[in-house]
Amino acid sequence: MSYNRGEKILNANSINEYMKKCKYEVRGEIYMAAMQRTKEGKEVIYTNVGNPHGLGQQPLTFGRQVMALLMAPFLLDHPNIGNMFPSDAIERAKIYLQHVKGGVGAYSDSKGNPYIRQEIADFITRQSGQPSDPNNIFIGNGASEVARMVLFAMIRDQYDGIMVPIPQYPLYSASIALYGGELVPYYLDEENGWAMDINELQRSLNEARSKGINVRSLVFINPGNPTGQCLTEDNLRDLISFCYDNRLVLCADEVYQENIYSGKPFISSRKVLGSMPEPYKSGLELVSFHTVSKGAHGECGFRGGYMELHNMDPAVVEELYKVASINLCPNVPGQVAVGLMVNPPKPGDVSYPQYKREKDDVIDSLRRRARLITDAFNSLEGVVCQETEGALYSFPKITLPSAFLQAAKSKGKQPDVLYCLELLNETGLSCVPGSGFQQAPDTFHFRTTILPQESRFQDIINRFTSFHKGFMKRYGSSGPKSRL
Amino acid sequence: MSYNRGEKILNANSINEYMKKCKYEVRGEIYMAAMQRTKEGKEVIYTNVGNPHGLGQQPLTFGRQVMALLMAPFLLDHPNIGNMFPSDAIERAKIYLQHVKGGVGAYSDSKGNPYIRQEIADFITRQSGQPSDPNNIFIGNGASEVARMVLFAMIRDQYDGIMVPIPQYPLYSASIALYGGELVPYYLDEENGWAMDINELQRSLNEARSKGINVRSLVFINPGNPTGQCLTEDNLRDLISFCYDNRLVLCADEVYQENIYSGKPFISSRKVLGSMPEPYKSGLELVSFHTVSKGAHGECGFRGGYMELHNMDPAVVEELYKVASINLCPNVPGQVAVGLMVNPPKPGDVSYPQYKREKDDVIDSLRRRARLITDAFNSLEGVVCQETEGALYSFPKITLPSAFLQAAKSKGKQPDVLYCLELLNETGLSCVPGSGFQQAPDTFHFRTTILPQESRFQDIINRFTSFHKGFMKRYGSSGPKSRL
Numbered sequence: 026m027s028y029n030r031g032e033k034i035l036n037a038n039s040i041n042e043y044m045k046k047c048k049y050e051v052r053g054e055i056y057m058a059a060m061q062r063t064k065e066g067k068e069v070i071y072t073n074v075g076n077p078h079g080l081g082q083q084p085l086t087f088g089r090q091v092m093a094l095l096m097a098p099f100l101l102d103h104p105n106i107g108n109m110f111p112s113d114a115i116e117r118a119k120i121y122l123q124h125v126k127g128g129v130g131a132y133s134d135s136k137g138n139p140y141i142r143q144e145i146a147d148f149i150t151r152q153s154g155q156p157s158d159p160n161n162i163f164i165g166n167g168a169s170e171v172a173r174m175v176l177f178a179m180i181r182d183q184y185d186g187i188m189v190p191i192p193q194y195p196l197y198s199a200s201i202a203l204y205g206g207e208l209v210p211y212y213l214d215e216e217n218g219w220a221m222d223i224n225e226l227q228r229s230l231n232e233a234r235s236k237g238i239n240v241r242s243l244v245f246i247n248p249g250n251p252t253g254q255c256l257t258e259d260n261l262r263d264l265i266s267f268c269y270d271n272r273l274v275l276c277a278d279e280v281y282q283e284n285i286y287s288g289k290p291f292i293s294s295r296k297v298l299g300s301m302p303e304p305y306k307s308g309l310e311l312v313s314f315h316t317v318s319k320g321a322h323g324e325c326g327f328r329g330g331y332m333e334l335h336n337m338d339p340a341v342v343e344e345l346y347k348v349a350s351i352n353l354c355p356n357v358p359g360q361v362a363v364g365l366m367v368n369p370p371k372p373g374d375v376s377y378p379q380y381k382r383e384k385d386d387v388i389d390s391l392r393r394r395a396r397l398i399t400d401a402f403n404s405l406e407g408v409v410c411q412e413t414e415g416a417l418y419s420f421p422k423i424t425l426p427s428a429f430l431q432a433a434k435s436k437g438k439q440p441d442v443l444y445c446l447e448l449l450n451e452t453g454l455s456c457v458p459g460s461g462f463q464q465a466p467d468t469f470h471f472r473t474t475i476l477p478q479e480s481r482f483q484d485i486i487n488r489f490t491s492f493h494k495g496f497m498k499r500y501g502s503s504g505p506k507s508r509l
Numbered sequence: 510m511s512y513n514r515g516e517k518i519l520n521a522n523s524i525n526e527y528m529k530k531c532k533y534e535v536r537g538e539i540y541m542a543a544m545q546r547t548k549e550g551k552e553v554i555y556t557n558v559g560n561p562h563g564l565g566q567q568p569l570t571f572g573r574q575v576m577a578l579l580m581a582p583f584l585l586d587h588p589n590i591g592n593m594f595p596s597d598a599i600e601r602a603k604i605y606l607q608h609v610k611g612g613v614g615a616y617s618d619s620k621g622n623p624y625i626r627q628e629i630a631d632f633i634t635r636q637s638g639q640p641s642d643p644n645n646i647f648i649g650n651g652a653s654e655v656a657r658m659v660l661f662a663m664i665r666d667q668y669d670g671i672m673v674p675i676p677q678y679p680l681y682s683a684s685i686a687l688y689g690g691e692l693v694p695y696y697l698d699e700e701n702g703w704a705m706d707i708n709e710l711q712r713s714l715n716e717a718r719s720k721g722i723n724v725r726s727l728v729f730i731n732p733g734n735p736t737g738q739c740l741t742e743d744n745l746r747d748l749i750s751f752c753y754d755n756r757l758v759l760c761a762d763e764v765y766q767e768n769i770y771s772g773k774p775f776i777s778s779r780k781v782l783g784s785m786p787e788p789y790k791s792g793l794e795l796v797s798f799h800t801v802s803k804g805a806h807g808e809c810g811f812r813g814g815y816m817e818l819h820n821m822d823p824a825v826v827e828e829l830y831k832v833a834s835i836n837l838c839p840n841v842p843g844q845v846a847v848g849l850m851v852n853p854p855k856p857g858d859v860s861y862p863q864y865k866r867e868k869d870d871v872i873d874s875l876r877r878r879a880r881l882i883t884d885a886f887n888s889l890e891g892v893v894c895q896e897t898e899g900a901l902y903s904f905p906k907i908t909l910p911s912a913f914l915q916a917a918k919s920k921g922k923q924p925d926v927l928y929c930l931e932l933l934n935e936t937g938l939s940c941v942p943g944s945g946f947q948q949a950p951d952t953f954h955f956r957t958t959i960l961p962q963e964s965r966f967q968d969i970i971n972r973f974t975s976f977h978k979g980f981m982k983r984y985g986s987s988g989p990k991s992r993l
Contacts, residue, residue: 034725034758034794037824040662041688044828052619052834060618074837078615086583093581097573105589130808131562134544135536166650166812169836178524199835241518274518310518324614326841328650340521344528350536351683352653353558356840357810 047202049195050461055445059455068453070485072473075250075417077323077387080476085322085383087114087376088365094118095129095361113375121361129357135350137164137331138357141364145331148367155299161334161342164355164363168280168314168330173200174345175312175332179241179274180206186238188229188273190221192420192462192470194250209233209240212465215422218411219252221245223263230271242274243267248281248291248415251462251472253395255289255414261297269309277313280330281416283320286392289414295335311335317362319417321384329359329366394475394482395419401486405493413475420459420472426500441469447496452488531686533679534945539929543939552937554969556957559734559901561807561871565962569806569867571598571860572849578602579613579845597859605845613841619834621648621815622841625848629815632851639783645818645826648839648847652764652798652814657684658829659796659816663725663758664690670722672713672757674705676904676946676954678734693717693724696949699906702895703736705729707747714755726758727751732765732775732899735946735956737879739773739898745781753793761797764814765900767804770876773898779819795819801846803901805868813843813850878959878966879903885970889977897959904943904956910984925953931980936972 037045051074059069071079078084091114093100098118100106106115122128124140136142142159149157165171173196179185186207189197193210201208211229213219226243233240245264247256256264268275277294285291294313298306316330334342369384370377395413402410402421410421425433425440433440441458448454448471459470477485521529535558543553555563562568575598577584582602584590590599606612608624620626626643633641649655657680663669670691673681677694685692695713697703710727717724729748731740740748752759761778769775778797782790800814818826853868854861879897886894886905894905909917909924917924925942932938932955943954961969 033820033822033825034756035663035825036822037828039665040825040828041665044662044832047832047835049831049834052831074616076611076616078611080611084612084614089581089583093577093584096580097577099570099573100577100593103593105593109584109587109589109593127560127562127564128568128810130568130806130810132558132560132809166654166840167836170650173835178528179519181523181525196835203832203835272518325616325837326612326614328836328838328840338517338520341517341519341524344521344524347533347536348528348531348687350533351531351657351680351687352651352812353536353809354812356650356812356843358842359840 043203043205047199048461049199051195051457053457053461054442055449055455055457058446058449062449062453069449069455070453070477070481071455072477073455073457075319075474075476076325077319077417077476078325080474081478082323082387082476083383084324085380087111087370087380088322088324088362090114091117091121091365092358092361095121095125095358098122098128111375113370121364125357125361129361131357133354133357133360135352135354136160136162136346137355137360141360144364144368145333149295149333152293153296153299155295157295157333161337162331163334163345163349164329164331164360166328166330166355166359167318168278168316168332169196170328170355171330171332172196172276172278172314174348175276176200176206177204177348178341178345180204183207184237184239186233186240188226188233188240188243190245190249192251192459192464193244194246194278195461197244198463207233207238209238210463213249213252213254215411215465215468218414219249219254221256221260221264223267226267240271240273242276244276244278246278246281247294248284250278250281250416251418251420251457253411253413253416253418253420255285255287255291257289258292258297261292261294262301265294265298265301265305265309269305274310274312277311279313280316280319282315283388284391284417285388285415286395287412287414291415295333298335307336310337312337317359317366320366321387322362322366323387324362327359327362328356329362331363390479391417391475394477394479397482397486398473398475401490405490406497408493417474417476418472419475420462420470423469423471425469426497429496429500432500441471444469444496445471448489448492451495452492454485454488527687527689531683532945533683535679535941537941537945538926539933539939539941542930542933546933546937553933553939554937554961555939556961557939557941559803559958559960560809561803561901561960562809564958564960566807566871566960567867568808569864571595571854571864572806572808572846574598575601575605575849576842576845579605579609579842582606582612595859597854605848609841609845613845615841617838617841617844619836619838620644620646620830621839621844625844628848628852629817633779633817636777637780637783639779641779641817645821646815647818647829647833648813648815648844650812650814650839650843651802652762652800652816653680654812654839655814655816656680656760656762656798658832659760660684660690661688661832662825662829664688667691668721668723670717670724672710672717672724672727674729674733676735676943676948677728678730678762679945681728682947691717691722693722694947697733697736697738699895699949699952702898703733703738705740705744705748707751710751724755724757726760728760728762730762730765731778732768734762734765734900735902735904735941737895737897737900737902737904739769739771739775741773742776742781745776745778746785749778749782749785749789749793753789758794758796761795763797764800764803766799767872768875768901769872769899770879771896771898775899779817782819791820794821796821801843801850804850805871806846806850807871808846811843811846812840813846815847874963875901875959878961878963881966881970882957882959885974889974890981892977901958901960902956903959904946904954906952906954909953910981913980913984916984925955928953928980929955932973932976935979936976938969938972
């Protein structure tokens with residue numbers, strides 16, 4: 026045979042080519058460098074990923090009380106239990122134990138526990154005013170897992186395309202690359218607060234179709250990641266019409282729906298669709314995603330998320346069910362975490378006041394931090410930052426001096442990557458370069474979360490400010506010519 | 510455009526073809542029929558899937574105590590805590606809280622928490638006498654998830670093949686189909702206690718290669734699923750030599766390693782490899798899997814499992830790391846469950862006696878049930894059942910009367926599927942037809958778990974016995990001619 030005896034069977038050249046091609050920069054070069062710093066005992070502030078608890082956000086008490094009782098149901102028989110847990114947490118744990126057969130240690134149905142899926146359906150109905158069928162809800166190990174399942178279903182070959190906003194969350198670019206499809210980019214309008222422009226959608230679609238791409242679906246993220254904008258009801262109507270008229274499945278990534286700061290509300294795609302006339306209302310194939318990882322819960326570690334399939338062919342729901350069953354079921358503690366998020370304590374419940382206070386505290390504090398960081402960025406030379414209306418990120422545009430662009434070129438690095446590396450080395454701040462999300466040609470950005478705790482926030486802003494001023498001094502101010 | 514306006518964009522004909530093709534019968538037709546019965550208020554005993562807690566197995570107390578404290582760390586400050594939790598559970602929870610940054614609600618590293626991966630590496634070293642590097646360990650949402658990740662990496666196109674034992678656990682057939690590769694079957698020798706025969710491996714490999722298949726890897730399951738056999742050290746040496754000599758990655762599915770009943774021990778592939786000379790010892794690319802879902806823990810709902818990559822190209826480890834990062838991380842409670850399994854209470858610890866007793870009780874009871882069910886099957890006309898040396902299943906061969914084969918044919922159903930349907934309808938027992946695992950041509954089997962609690966076991970055996978006797982009466986005994 027023609028192989029080199031010392032060569033591994035599996036090596037970088039002999040694995041699946043799509044695996045090689047895909048990129049995931051949220052945990053890419055900068056994250057690896059940050060891990061290395063941590064190993065060396067140097068300080069790192071991980072603002073690369075929306076991981077609230079990782080940066081000190083405390084879990085909401087009620088949910089964790091219920092969860093503790095589900096982990097150790099024998100506590101329910103302990104005579105002291107009433108001193109340690111509020112009555113409604115005990116009650117809720119008993120309800121779950123009744124409906125989660127075998128408890129959290131047993132496999133559930135592959136779509137997720139039916140009782141919890143009913144809780145989700147009820148939540149969707151309260152939010153949208155529209156009926157929701159639990160049979161069309163799939164709980165996953167995070168929303169990422171179910172989103173990838175749908176992308177897998179839609180991508181048949183390299184001619185199938187998915188429209189994705191640029192900048193985008195790299196779950197989409199990475200998964201589309203992994204499944205061998207084509208990412209069809211549409212650009213958000215940065216100067217206009219990252220607005221979505223229907224003309225740009227049409228341009229993008231036309232261009233892809235002219236290249237022979239079968240565009241099958243459009244993804245949007247509301248509130249935006251990394252861009253932080255909230256879509257208006259008009260935006261959503263336009264999107265729905267555009268997708269229906271152009272035969273696209275609409276994928277609505279609504280995982281940041283609780284993270285709202287500017288007074289502009291989150292409006293669910295399901296609600297807007299329900300208010301539209303036929304043929305849209307019963308015609309648009311809509312998949313929407315939500316998670317327990319973001320919002321006031323921020324329980325990323327539980328990997329609990331879901332999707333609702335709406336107006337979807339039942340045969341497709343069955344096929345997805347089959348594929349979900351290969352992994353048996355999503356983790357059950359994560360399912361319960363989702364249930365607790367969509368069906369929290371209500372006014373009048375013993376735990377309601379504490380729940381409400383904790384939840385408001387989280388969101389109010391994030392609102393203040395969003396304001397602080399946007400203002401800080403905008404006060405600096407060469408930095409322009411759109412308002413963070415929602416989500417967990419700030420995504421400033423940086424105008425890089427031409428001397429720095431030269432330096433990056435000579436080092437063979439993308440300028441925004443090099444900027445983030447210098448930032449990390451000098452300050453310990455671990456951000457994600459804009460290129461990891463894709464960005465308009467010849468623009469540079471980076472993403473930072475707004476998650477460091479408020480007590481540390483001013484220090485972080487000071488570090489960044491001091492770094493950036495030194496950076497501009499080192500490489501010289503950006504004149505009109507040096508702004509690529 | 511040429512589409513029918515009323516046609517869905519996504520329908521059974523317009524999704525990914527591999528998704529359509531793949532099958533997963535553990536939750537297939539019989540399971541669906543069982544769910545329907547449950548909905549109608551009829552009794553179902555779900556013996557289709559190895560779900561111990563779903564059938565009444567109780568969680569081991571120590572692990573759940575630690576888990577409860579991790580869910581609600583504020584309990585650690587409660588003055589009553591020492592009355593409700595043993596000191597070593599409190600201590601262990603504190604250790605995890607120190608090493609799991611942000612607690613169970615925070616994302617971990619994408620391979621899993623480093624402290625827990627070190628616990629796993631230490632376990633592998635104790636078991637095999639060989640060093641293990643935590644950087645080569647990936648924790649997943651169950652072993653299924655990481656197994657699928659490796660299969661994805663190995664399958665480049667429809668000419669890449671994976672050798673899989675027949676009968677097999679359909680995770681493998683389903684995933685290989687989903688990723689567009691070729692399943693290369695090798696048959697286990699039923700009459701010989703489902704032994705693995707090296708001549709059969711060679712036949713299978715030759716046949717595949719003669720068809721132009723690039724055979725890249727061989728999967729084995731030890732103890733076997735659905736077949737229950739334990740491999741000997743000689744078997745394992747042969748397997749290792751065979752794989753190395755033929756340039757195959759060896760995938761060792763060892764998730765049932767704690768489920769051992771017959772006196773034949775479980776021997777880990779890592780241990781045997783470590784005892785072999787070069788070039789095998791440092792040459793064989795080995796991937797081994799373990800889980801918290803089986804064994805004495807049986808914590809399926811946590812979806813905690815891991816793989817260790819051994820002798821693998823570091824570039825491949827990096828590529829897998831990148832792909833793992835797209836889903837951010839495996840669920841953290843599941844990671845902790847794995848840590849608790851591989852690093853349980855030790856002799857001298859406060860909780861050790863209870864832990865040991867509970868663990869032994871589970872395995873001893875399963876041993877009795879394995880014996881009972883094998884003997885019951887073997888006492889029936891037309892049923893032959895190999896001994897369940899390990900795992901959670903019994904996989905009897907049934908010789909079906911020719912009248913029944915005719916009846917199945919006229920109904921357009923596979924005979925084993927129809928048999929299981931009749932069994933379900935008459936007794937409420939939900940088993941999986943042998944065709945779901947694949948089986949030698951013209952043989953018929955079904956798989957049942959040995960998981961129903963002992964108090965119910967005799968009743969279940971009685972139901973089956975009475976069903977099968979009635980069945981044989983209805984369709985007539987199997988003469989030599991009617992045995993296909």
